[in-house]
Amino acid sequence: MSKLPGNAGVSLLGDKSMDFYRDPVSFCRQRVDKHRCRVFQSRLLNRPTVFICSVRAMRELLCEKSNIFLKDPTDLMTNMYGDTVVTTNGEEACLLRLSLCNLFEGHCLQSSRDYITSVCERHLKSLSTSGQPECIYSAFKYLSTELVLGLFLNVKAEEQPELFQKIMQLCTQHWHGLISAPVNVKVPLWSSGFSTALEAREKLMQIIMDKLENDKHGFVGSLSSLPLPNSSSAAQHLLLFISALIPKALASLLTSFTLALSGNHQVDTRLQAIDDLDYLHRVLLEVQRLWPPFIGGRRIADQDSTIAGFHVPKDYGAVYISHAVHRDPEVFQQPDSFLPDRWSGRNAGQEHFLCSFGNGSRNCIGAKLTDIFLKETCTYLLKHYTWSLEPPSQDLEYKWLPVSRPANLPTLTFTPLNQGKRSGEENSSGC
Template sequence: MSKLPGNAGVSVLGDKSLEFYRDPVSFCRQRIEKHRSRVFLCRLLNRPTAFICSVQGMRELLCEKSNLFLKDPTDLMTNMYGDTVVTTNGEEACLLRLSLTSLFTGGCLESSNDYITSVCERCLKDLSLSGNPECVYSAFKHLGTELVLGLFLNVRAEEQPELYKEIVQLCTEHWHGLISAPVNVKVPLWSSGFSTALDARDKLMAIIKDKLENDTQGFVGSLRSLPLPDSSSASQHLLLFISALIPKALASLLTSFTLELSGNEQEKMRRRAIEDPDYLRGVLLEVQRLWPPFIGGRRIADQDSTLAGFHVPKGYGAVYISQSVHRDPEVFQQPDSFLPERWSGRNAGHEHFLCSFGSGARNCIGVKLTDVFLKEACMYLLKHYDWCLDPPSQDLEYKWLPVSRPANPPTISFTRLDPTRSDRSDTS
């Protein structure tokens, strides 16, 4: 057992939260180089914290020792969403997951396919119509929003446009307040972002409760019939599932996909992805590996333990950094290169080494639904368009918080494929 390299400094003065949140990737890269270790110590949120940037450390934290490292009960997510499958610990988390799993697997998952297909077609069919470059992140965020509100709340943009717009606006206010300072202040003509978020949450909860009381179809109808711990649990989970977080994560991955496969030089890769499902799977895994939508996650040590051979005392934080874990050279050769072939070669069967959506028993409950949606959306793009950056030279430097994407939203021009060419692809 070794001592964590680095130091936590003194309380408050030694805190590195601002530096970390300003640029988490550079923050970790510099310390990995300085300490020559992918696990190191720093002070985050005024708590001594082990930063985990290796596959081994991540697997121990989220899988083998997940019962020793718990979700923080004071976390902002808990304050904003209540006790959900994401925020609870121990037996409560297990029971919630057991109850909800049926909604994201088997027949329920299959029943979503037709709606996913229809949303992709409706939102993506006109990308080339204007003849102008598209801000793809915004277009894909709109696509993701239609998806989650239709699937989880039975509110579809084409059927209930006014209600749809109201919910989108409330979700946006809720999200922006969630990532602002948690200060609940109201004065005449002004209120804090956090206060606005709380108001938006109350309005969203009223809509959700009305849906749960009166809608017997789809996800809403199935959710209210589950054996959940109390009457508020279904509402809290629906609030989580329709939050702006999910569309932003989907938009992040689709944006990275289009950027990686952009331009004439990537035409061969696009055509191969249409014809070979295993290759498309490798492309999507590689997009997720290099450009994970979330920077990572945080736990608190419930007792003295170790991670990757380093001692982590009780009460310390432990943060896994997905971008760094995914570029661990011990596991991924040429870690900074986009190589879809690695997933049918050296890294075949290593999907569990990715942690974009967590890992182990507490991974994202909707990861299979996300996978179905991404494949459908990407296949639609591949079969119907060629695309390239427009203008060709753009600053594609990523920002990583709160959701990863280029800091300057990229614009892409789409060219509709010849229908006969598309038809041949459809039958291949």
């Protein structure tokens, strides 16, 4: 058992939180290079913390030792969403997961497909009508928000436009509480972001409770009938499911997909993805690998343990960094290159080495639903459009917190494909 590379510093003065949040990718890359190790220690949120940048160590943290490294019960997610399947630990988390999983698979999953298809078609068919470049991240975020509110809350934009807009605004205000200092201050003419977020949370909970009481159809009706631990649990989970966090994550992945496949040099990739659903799956895996929507996740050591052979004392934090894990050169050759075919070659069957949405027994329960939505959206785009950056030269450098996306939102032009025939440099296979 070896000592962790690096230095955990001293209380307050040695904290590196600002350095990490300013640029988490550079923060980790510099220390991996310095220590020549993909596991190291530093001080984050004024707690000694082990940073995990390798596939092996990530799997150890989230799979083999998930009963030792626990969710932090005091973190901001718990304050903002309450006790949910994401924030709880131990038996409570397991029971919540068992209760909720049926809503995200089988018949329930299939019944969502028609709605997903209709929302995608309605939004995406107008991408080329304005004749102007599209800010794709914003377009995908709105599409994803409509999807989430319609699926989980039975609030459809075309049927209840005022309520839809109200909830969307409240979700945005609530989200800002997750990315602001947790200081609840309210004075005349000014409120802190956290205070505003808490107010938005209360208003959202009122809408959600009304839905749970009066709407017995769809996801809301199914959720209210589940054997959950208390009366507030269903409402807290609905708050989580309609959170702005989900549309932002979906918009992040769709933006990365369109950027990766934009321009004339990706014509063959787009054509192959139209004709071969397995290849489209590999493309989306590679998008997720290179541009994970979330930088990672955090745990707390409940007892002395080890990670990758290094001693981790009790009460240490443990942070897995998705961007770094996904570029572990021991697992992924040419780790910085976009190579979808790696998933049918050396990395075939290794999807479990990705951690964009967690891993192991605590991975995202909505992963299958996310996969359906992404494939529906991407298939529609591939069958109906060719696209490219406009203007051609744009700064596409990513920011990684709170959700990854280019710091300067990119704009693209979408050109309709000829239907039913192939002409020019790229053509459609039809619907």
